[in-house]
Amino acid sequence: DIVMTQIPVSLSVTPGQPASMSCKSSQSLLHRDGKTYLSWFLQRPGQSPQLLIYEVSKRFSGVPDRFSGSGSGTDFTLKISRVEAEDVGLYYCMHSLRLPLTFGGGTKVEIK
Amino acid sequence: QVQLVESGGGLVKPGGSLRLSCVASGFTFSDYYMNWIRQTPGKGLEWISYISGNGDGEKYADSVKGRFIISRDNAKKSLYLQMNSLRPDDTAVYYCATTAALDYWGQGTLVSVSS
Numbered sequence: 299d300i301v302m303t304q305i306p307v308s309l310s311v312t313p314g315q316p317a318s319m320s321c322k323s324s325q326s327l328l329h330r331d332g333k334t335y336l337s338w339f340l341q342r343p344g345q346s347p348q349l350l351i352y353e354v355s356k357r358f359s360g361v362p363d364r365f366s367g368s369g370s371g372t373d374f375t376l377k378i379s380r381v382e383a384e385d386v387g388l389y390y391c392m393h394s395l396r397l398p399l400t401f402g403g404g405t406k407v408e409i410k
Numbered sequence: 411q412v413q414l415v416e417s418g419g420g421l422v423k424p425g426g427s428l429r430l431s432c433v434a435s436g437f438t439f440s441d442y443y444m445n446w447i448r449q450t451p452g453k454g455l456e457w458i459s460y461i462s463g464n465g466d467g468e469k470y471a472d473s474v475k476g477r478f479i480i481s482r483d484n485a486k487k488s489l490y491l492q493m494n495s496l497r498p499d500d501t502a503v504y505y506c507a508t509t510a511a512l513d514y515w516g517q518g519t520l521v522s523v524s525s
Contacts, residue, residue, distance in 0.1 A: 346515040399457040
């Protein structure tokens with residue numbers, strides 16, 4: 299199985315400031331179709347996870363443009379350009395290169 | 411809008427069975443393959459099963475293979491998870507989610523396995 303590792307475990311951010319988190323996979327997530335199957339999810343307190351980013355950098359419908367994803371191969375980054383109060387929660391990366399889909403352990407974002 | 415509503419969770423004894431349901435609305439259910447994912451405080455998010463749009467293909471995580479069965483009824487826009495031989499480590503919140511990208515999730519249903 300592909301192992302997904304996220305750092306840091308937690309992040310405390312001042313509103314309006316940027317935030318960045320990392321996700322590394324144990325194998326390249328580049329498929330032979332040319333796409334890289336890495337997604338990011340946000341789980342707000344008391345809610346189910348919601349898709350933010352898919353295929354490394356494509357924002358899902360309705361996701362604000364302050365969220366951006368980048369990376370390739372095995373190293374990926376999620377950036378929030380200006381953190382808002384509603385961005386608090388757990389951020390997970392996940393690969394969908396093949397089954398089983400696996401998730402990282404999450405990065406917890408808190409507001410200072 | 412897309413909505414997924416899970417039900418069927420509860421408290422069950424080790425070795426027991428439970429059937430989860432997920433009712434979909436807001437999209438053409440039969441066009442999409444569906445997944446079950448579970449979440450525990452200890453193990454985090456774990457994908458456990460998927461089924462193709464017409465129901466002729468399914469896959470399972472090793473942790474549930476041979477014990478859980480995924481199925482769907484496209485006429486009822488419903489997804490199911492039959493869970494047999496339940497163990498304490500199956501205790502989790504169970505979510506249904508759409509497609510390979512897991513683009514929409516339900517609110518989850520809690521399954522507790524304890525004597």
